[in-house]
Amino acid sequence: MRQRLVRRYAAERRFRRSGLAAVVLSIGVLAFLLMSMAASGWRGFVEQRIALPLDVAASASAGEMEDAVAMAAEAAYGADGLDYISESAWKTVRDAFRADSSLAGTSVVIPVPVSSTLSTALRGSGPETLVAAAQRLDAEGKISTHLNTHFLTGADGTDPSAVGIWGAFKGSLFTMLVTIVLAFPIGVLAAIYLEEFAPRGRWTDLIEVSINNLAAVPSIIFGLLGLSIFLNTMGLPRSAPLVGGMTLALMTLPVIVIAGRSAIKAVPPSIRDAALGVGASPVQAVAHHVLPAALPGIMTGSIIGMARALGETAPLLMIGMRAFITTPPDGISSPSSVLPVQIFLWSDEISRGFVEKTSAAIIVLLAFLLAMNAGAVYLRNRFEIRW
Amino acid sequence: MKKAAFSIGCLIAASLAGESMAATARKEIRVVGSSTVYPFSAAVAERYVGKNAGAASPVVESTGTGAGIKLFCAGVGAAHPDIVNASRRLKASEYADCAKNGVKDVVEIQIGIDGIAFAEAVAAPGIALSIVDIYKALAATPFDKANTAKSWKDVNPALPDMPILVYGPPTTSGTRDALTELILEKGCDSDPAMKALKDTDKDKHKAVCTKIRTDGAYVEAGEQDNLIVQKIATNPKAIGVFGYGFLEENTDKLKGVSIGGVAPIYDSIASFTYPGARPLYIYVKAAHLKAIKGLTEYVAEWTTAWSPTGYLKRRGMVVAPDDVRAANATIATSMTPLDPATLK
Numbered sequence: 001m002r003q004r005l006v007r008r009y010a011a012e013r014r015f016r017r018s019g020l021a022a023v024v025l026s027i028g029v030l031a032f033l034l035m036s037m038a039a040s041g042w043r044g045f046v047e048q049r050i051a052l053p054l055d056v057a058a059s060a061s062a063g064e065m066e067d068a069v070a071m072a073a074e075a076a077y078g079a080d081g082l083d084y085i086s087e088s089a090w091k092t093v094r095d096a097f098r099a100d101s102s103l104a105g106t107s108v109v110i111p112v113p114v115s116s117t118l119s120t121a122l123r124g125s126g127p128e129t130l131v132a133a134a135q136r137l138d139a140e141g142k143i144s145t146h147l148n149t150h151f152l153t154g155a156d157g158t159d160p161s162a163v164g165i166w167g168a169f170k171g172s173l174f175t176m177l178v179t180i181v182l183a184f185p186i187g188v189l190a191a192i193y194l195e196e197f198a199p200r201g202r203w204t205d206l207i208e209v210s211i212n213n214l215a216a217v218p219s220i221i222f223g224l225l226g227l228s229i230f231l232n233t234m235g236l237p238r239s240a241p242l243v244g245g246m247t248l249a250l251m252t253l254p255v256i257v258i259a260g261r262s263a264i265k266a267v268p269p270s271i272r273d274a275a276l277g278v279g280a281s282p283v284q285a286v287a288h289h290v291l292p293a294a295l296p297g298i299m300t301g302s303i304i305g306m307a308r309a310l311g312e313t314a315p316l317l318m319i320g321m322r323a324f325i326t327t328p329p330d331g332i333s334s335p336s337s338v339l340p341v342q343i344f345l346w347s348d349e350i351s352r353g354f355v356e357k358t359s360a361a362i363i364v365l366l367a368f369l370l371a372m373n374a375g376a377v378y379l380r381n382r383f384e385i386r387w
Numbered sequence: 388m389k390k391a392a393f394s395i396g397c398l399i400a401a402s403l404a405g406e407s408m409a410a411t412a413r414k415e416i417r418v419v420g421s422s423t424v425y426p427f428s429a430a431v432a433e434r435y436v437g438k439n440a441g442a443a444s445p446v447v448e449s450t451g452t453g454a455g456i457k458l459f460c461a462g463v464g465a466a467h468p469d470i471v472n473a474s475r476r477l478k479a480s481e482y483a484d485c486a487k488n489g490v491k492d493v494v495e496i497q498i499g500i501d502g503i504a505f506a507e508a509v510a511a512p513g514i515a516l517s518i519v520d521i522y523k524a525l526a527a528t529p530f531d532k533a534n535t536a537k538s539w540k541d542v543n544p545a546l547p548d549m550p551i552l553v554y555g556p557p558t559t560s561g562t563r564d565a566l567t568e569l570i571l572e573k574g575c576d577s578d579p580a581m582k583a584l585k586d587t588d589k590d591k592h593k594a595v596c597t598k599i600r601t602d603g604a605y606v607e608a609g610e611q612d613n614l615i616v617q618k619i620a621t622n623p624k625a626i627g628v629f630g631y632g633f634l635e636e637n638t639d640k641l642k643g644v645s646i647g648g649v650a651p652i653y654d655s656i657a658s659f660t661y662p663g664a665r666p667l668y669i670y671v672k673a674a675h676l677k678a679i680k681g682l683t684e685y686v687a688e689w690t691t692a693w694s695p696t697g698y699l700k701r702r703g704m705v706v707a708p709d710d711v712r713a714a715n716a717t718i719a720t721s722m723t724p725l726d727p728a729t730l731k
Binding site: 156 | 413414415417425426428429430432433436437443444445446447448449466613636637638639698702
């Protein structure tokens with residue numbers, strides 16, 4: 001008897017410990033992921049600038065400005081000067097002149113972004129001569145570090161020192177908007193109908209099985225579906241957030257339906273019976289009592305679906321959202337990229353400066369995801385009803 | 388509830404109506420095609436937007452040359468791309484496909500030169516190959532015999548005893564086409580019997596000369612050229628095949644493998660002495676020139692970009708000789724369609 005008791009306690013301890021180990025392991029993996037991203041990604045949010053003395057006439061055109069900046073770089077730092085400054089350095093100068101017109105025509109020193117090769121060299125990698133030059137410049141106090149605002153306001157580019165994430169962020173925002181506008185109402189209506197009104201029978205069973213299967217279909221299949229229906233048959237524009245959102249809505253729909261049905265099922269029948277008992281019509285009972293009670297559960301399901309859609313790349317590649325676009329989209333029909341695809345594109349770039357930009361973009365994507373989840377948790381808690 | 392559903396329905400209907408109108412008139416230029424030309428094309432697009440204030444950003448998609456040409460040739464109209472980037476010339480069969488779909492006038496512009504470079508890690512012992520060595524090592528059936536070579540020594544006794552492991556592009560890539568045409572076929576034709584076979588049995592010749600082995604010695608690494616760079620940088624025994632631009636950008640991690648005694652450097656590629664050198668093209672749909680705003684200006688931007696002092700050289704493109712540039716600049720301004728008879 002005593003021996004059996006000892007064995008039972010030991011088994012319970014083992015179970016508790018393995019549970020704890022599982023939690024520790026998943027927290028460890030998550031922490032490792034976040035740390036490594038933060039370690040390599042924070043550099044994407046700052047930029048090094050090099051002091052550039054120059055004297056440009058106020059009337060200079062864009063082309064003249066570019067030449068003047070190039071000449072100033074060579075005058076200040078020798079023949080290699082042009083390799084030190086970013087290709088978009090003249091835009092910084094132009095913006096500085098626009099902000100303060102009294103600067104033009106006088107000799108001023110403006111910190112301009114360094115080229116991505118110099119920025120890698122400042123960290124000690126790359127060709128030795130350049131690393132030595134970078135260390136010398138740093139020692140002379142020519143290099144300063146600034147917050148890279150362009151990264152948060154600009155769109156894709158070819159020069160890593162001048163790319164931005166805003167274009168892709170806006171694209172993701174538009175895509176998610178289209179997805180939620182389509183998937184949420186349709187999904188919830190389908191769930192309510194199937195759970196509350198549909199007659200039980202072979203057809204309902206068939207539909208239920210189909211929806212469950214649909215939720216498990218690999219996302220690339222939805223991409224092919226989007227390509228053949230939305231682009232080839234309906235003739236909607238390629239690379240647009242509208243088509244991306246519609247494709248992802250197809251993917252998210254079954255998840256919302258399944259989550260919605262189980263949330264509705266979880267509402268105690270007494271609520272329904274009481275509403276019907278005091279004379280409410282079936283639709284009133286559902287709209288006024290069952291749905292509000294089920295909403296937190298529906299929302300959880302929707303958020304899981306949306307989070308999956310936000311991180312989705314494969315179906316969007318099929319409908320042409322894997323594209324280079326240098327201006328942020330201005331609507332759901334203008335071509336754009338989305339965050340995960342942008343990360344994918346940057347990871348394939350030749351220039352080394354894109355490595356840190358890729359990590360920085362991942363941080364932005366995670367922040368977006370976190371904000372979305374936080375919003376959902378807030379809404380869920382507001383509507384939560386406890387029995 | 389009813390009101391909400393109704394308004395959502397209206398919203399969807401309105402957006403769909405707006406979209407179908409948008410689909411017929413397109414503001415932006417659409418470019419598809421080669422992953423090798425993609426970075427250059429993107430740079431030109433960026434400049435084009437910078438110079439023409441208010442212009443819609445061109446949309447550049449990297450699909451691979453073959454897939455890009457398929458999209459390009461699918462028809463004329465807003466739904467089809469205006470330009471295809473190609474890392475090889477259009478094939479006669481592809482042109483026929485184009486013409487069948489109504490894409491008759493195609494303007495061919497050579498934008499520069501690229502080399503497919505063979506490279507290895509800086510830490511590697513250094514290997515010098517010939518095109519025949521490469522053919523014997525990579526072909527599925529070199530000279531119509533099963534390929535049993537496991538080590539480079541099996542291919543050529545003068546080479547080091549190093550397992551054959553080559554990371555290269557997949558079949559959809561223009562770089563792969565260049566590999567088969569510029570290296571493998573030439574290595575194959577070094578045997579007179581194979582050259583004779585070309586006249587007697589063309590299909591057999593193609594299979595023997597261009598089919599790459601699939602037993603693991605040649606690893607297809609997707610259109611992700613950076614992935615190949617990373618893989619070979621960490622493995623001194625592996626050799627990678629990719630566009631010359633990637634080698635130039637990673638000279639601290641990689642070094643070029645010379646072929647037939649010629650190292651993949653800028654000068655040897657520009658003069659076509661490196662066997663892997665190949666011209667790069669863009670093909671413009673002449674029917675779209677009037678309909679798509681800015682298409683002419685975008686093409687004109689190429690002609691300033693490809694000069695020896697232009698920004699494409701800094702990005703790793705090899706500049707074409709003066710006469711080639713002049714001839715193509717003329718084509719870019721006059722928009723003379725290419726003569727299909729010159730295609731192979």
